[in-house]
Amino acid sequence: MTVILGKPLPVLMAQLLLGLVNGSFYALLSLGLAVIFGLLNVINFSHGALYMMGAMLAWIGAEYLGLGYWPMLVLAPLAVGILGMAFERLLLRRLQGLDHLYGLLLTFGATLLIQGLFRSFFGVSGQPYPVPELLRGSVNLGFMVLPLYRAWVVLVSLVVCLLTWFVIERTPLGARLRAGTENAALAQAFGINVPLMITLTYGFGVALAALAGVLAAPVLQVQPLMGSDLIIVVFAVVVIGGMGSIAGSIVTGLLLGVVEGLARVFYPPGSATVVFVVMAIVLLVRPAGLFGREA
Amino acid sequence: MRARSKLLLPALRVGVALAIAAALPLVGAYPVFLMDVLCFGLFAAAFNLLLGYSGLLSFGHAAFFGAAAYACGVALRDWGWPPEAGLLLGVLCAAGLGALIGALGIRRKGIYFAMITLALAQMLYFVFLQAPFTHGEDGLQEIPRGRLLGVLPLADDLVLYYVVLAIVAGAWISMGRVIGSPFGQVLLAIRDNEPRAISLGYATDRFKLLAFVLSAALAGLAGALKALVLGFASLTDAHWSMSGLVILMVLVGGVGTRWGPLVGALVIVGLEHKIGEIGAVLANFTGISWFSTLGEAVTMVTGLIFIVCVMAFRRGIVGECIDWWHRRRGGLSV
Numbered sequence: 337m338t339v340i341l342g343k344p345l346p347v348l349m350a351q352l353l354l355g356l357v358n359g360s361f362y363a364l365l366s367l368g369l370a371v372i373f374g375l376l377n378v379i380n381f382s383h384g385a386l387y388m389m390g391a392m393l394a395w396i397g398a399e400y401l402g403l404g405y406w407p408m409l410v411l412a413p414l415a416v417g418i419l420g421m422a423f424e425r426l427l428l429r430r431l432q433g434l435d436h437l438y439g440l441l442l443t444f445g446a447t448l449l450i451q452g453l454f455r456s457f458f459g460v461s462g463q464p465y466p467v468p469e470l471l472r473g474s475v476n477l478g479f480m481v482l483p484l485y486r487a488w489v490v491l492v493s494l495v496v497c498l499l500t501w502f503v504i505e506r507t508p509l510g511a512r513l514r515a516g517t518e519n520a521a522l523a524q525a526f527g528i529n530v531p532l533m534i535t536l537t538y539g540f541g542v543a544l545a546a547l548a549g550v551l552a553a554p555v556l557q558v559q560p561l562m563g564s565d566l567i568i569v570v571f572a573v574v575v576i577g578g579m580g581s582i583a584g585s586i587v588t589g590l591l592l593g594v595v596e597g598l599a600r601v602f603y604p605p606g607s608a609t610v611v612f613v614v615m616a617i618v619l620l621v622r623p624a625g626l627f628g629r630e631a
Numbered sequence: 632m633r634a635r636s637k638l639l640l641p642a643l644r645v646g647v648a649l650a651i652a653a654a655l656p657l658v659g660a661y662p663v664f665l666m667d668v669l670c671f672g673l674f675a676a677a678f679n680l681l682l683g684y685s686g687l688l689s690f691g692h693a694a695f696f697g698a699a700a701y702a703c704g705v706a707l708r709d710w711g712w713p714p715e716a717g718l719l720l721g722v723l724c725a726a727g728l729g730a731l732i733g734a735l736g737i738r739r740k741g742i743y744f745a746m747i748t749l750a751l752a753q754m755l756y757f758v759f760l761q762a763p764f765t766h767g768e769d770g771l772q773e774i775p776r777g778r779l780l781g782v783l784p785l786a787d788d789l790v791l792y793y794v795v796l797a798i799v800a801g802a803w804i805s806m807g808r809v810i811g812s813p814f815g816q817v818l819l820a821i822r823d824n825e826p827r828a829i830s831l832g833y834a835t836d837r838f839k840l841l842a843f844v845l846s847a848a849l850a851g852l853a854g855a856l857k858a859l860v861l862g863f864a865s866l867t868d869a870h871w872s873m874s875g876l877v878i879l880m881v882l883v884g885g886v887g888t889r890w891g892p893l894v895g896a897l898v899i900v901g902l903e904h905k906i907g908e909i910g911a912v913l914a915n916f917t918g919i920s921w922f923s924t925l926g927e928a929v930t931m932v933t934g935l936i937f938i939v940c941v942m943a944f945r946r947g948i949v950g951e952c953i954d955w956w957h958r959r960r961g962g963l964s965v
Contacts, residue, residue, distance in 0.1 A: 446938060
């Protein structure tokens with residue numbers, strides 16, 4: 337058996353893959369945060385709760401509505417996106433012009449409310465969610481055994497992230513979005529419907545979180561608190577990457593997932609804190625973040 | 632005469648409040664509940680020093696509160712230190728951590744500052760989760776209260792209550808002195824317009840860091856006191872939901888007001904203690920049995936209060952009262 341740095345290769349590869357899977361969730365979540373922050377100047381604390389909601393909806397769909405993985409992969413993000421747009425319209429919008437910290441506090445309150453609601457209805461115990469029929473099993477690549485579902489998670493996340501990047505950076509719609517991010521008042525004066533764009537952007541951002549949640553459902557335990565610690569790691573990812581660039585948040589997310597996977601192999605007790613340590617180092621060396629611009 | 636009454640009025644208010652607080656356990660209020668409120672009042676006041684007077688939103692204050700609680704608990708229980716030394720150790724630990732986290736945090740501004748403090752506090756939480764001296768999920772239990780300065784038997788709830796009241800009042804009054812000092816005025820200037828403060832020649836980062844360390848130390852004092860009062864220190868003290876709770880207390884009471892944090896702590900701690908009963912009453916009254924489960928759904932209620940406060944009640948209870956008073960006297964609304 338091949339051994340690298342004292343660790344058998346299959347162990348190393350398995351943890352690396354798990355790291356990539358986690359990294360895909362980080363990438364999807366931090367991408368959503370960055371897109372929302374760009375246009376609304378709000379850090380969406382409820383991102384973790386909405387990720388949880390995506391996973392819970394997938395589970396509810398299977399448990400109560402007889403809807404399997406594939407329909408929920410579309411329906412859950414759609415439902416969460418619509419809910420997010422209503423939230424933006426009814427509440428978040430009214431905080432425009434106030435200190436940005438109020439947006440953080442409002443979404444923090446929403447997080448507690450959502451988590452509390454799901455807890456009071458479904459309890460805190462983890463619910464198993466089966467891997468869809470089509471993606472069961474694994475492929476032996478010789479140096480490692482690749483479980484199909486994990487590969488699928490990484491693939492979908494990458495495709496969605498790249499599509500988002502393409503739409504924002506390379507299409508007329510994205511150009512309008514970037515104009516709104518740069519200077520909302522001026523974009524509005526040029527006839528772009530900025531308030532509508534803000535609503536749609538928020539909806540899209542939280543839909544990404546819900547998508548990550550549905551993807552995570554078969555890999556992790558589905559339970560109402562699954563997003564609460566995750567969101568803090570994603571915040572650290574966002575601080576490390578800086579929210580200036582779309583590509584930056586994708587790359588940083590994947591990278592940190594891998595770093596975490598490596599930590600699990602070489603120093604397991606450090607795997608929970610390694611992202612925060614990286615954040616502290618980045619703050620010392622490059623305070624604006626790896627891809628950020630100091631605002 | 633007018634100038635004198637202006638000086639006397641705040642002192643009079645503090646005196647009346649102290650007299651009421653001192654009388655409360657004598658008329659039947661439960662001392663441990665009152666001490667809980669006082670500890671959280673101090674914690675909230677320390678947090679308000681940062682948010683209300685320096686404009687820095689820290690999302691990691693539970694780290695200082697929890698670390699000091701652990702430090703005090705270990706010193707009292709495992710090392711047999713006297714309570715005054717345990718409290719001091721708690722404050723010093725919190726101040727040290729405050730210097731570290733603050734120095735990293737102030738490298739970024741605004742929302743990033745909030746995220747960095749949150750992330751670093753979470754890191755500390757994981758350290759506490761794994762370190763042997765915290766006893767993990769069980770927490771440090773049965774911390775002895777000992778005798779203060781070798782004389783005062785703190786095991787007596789009433790004696791401890793007056794000691795806690797004296798410490799919290801002392802810390803709260805000192806905070807007022809800090810805010811009124813030239814240092815405090817510079818903090819206000821930084822809060823209102825940092826570039827202007829920089830252009831006036833102030834090294835704003837140093838002021839912010841000092842304010843952060845001060846706030847962390849006082850939050851630590853609150854945490855150490857709480858460990859002394861309740862006799863245990865647990866992971867809950869260091870969890871991010873505790874940071875959220877202290878933000879809520881300040882928000883409910885009134886950001887940037889002297890009395891707000893105390894009022895906010897009273898409301899929120901009172902609510903946490905009584906929410907089960909409130910739920911039962913609501914269930915009886917409305918006939919909706921779901922309300923009787925309200926006691927287990929504290930987070931949900933907390934979240935709801937958060938949303939209501941941010942949307943409609945940003946001045947907080949004390950802020951609204953001050954505003955109402957100004958309007959009634961025909962002055963300008965602030």
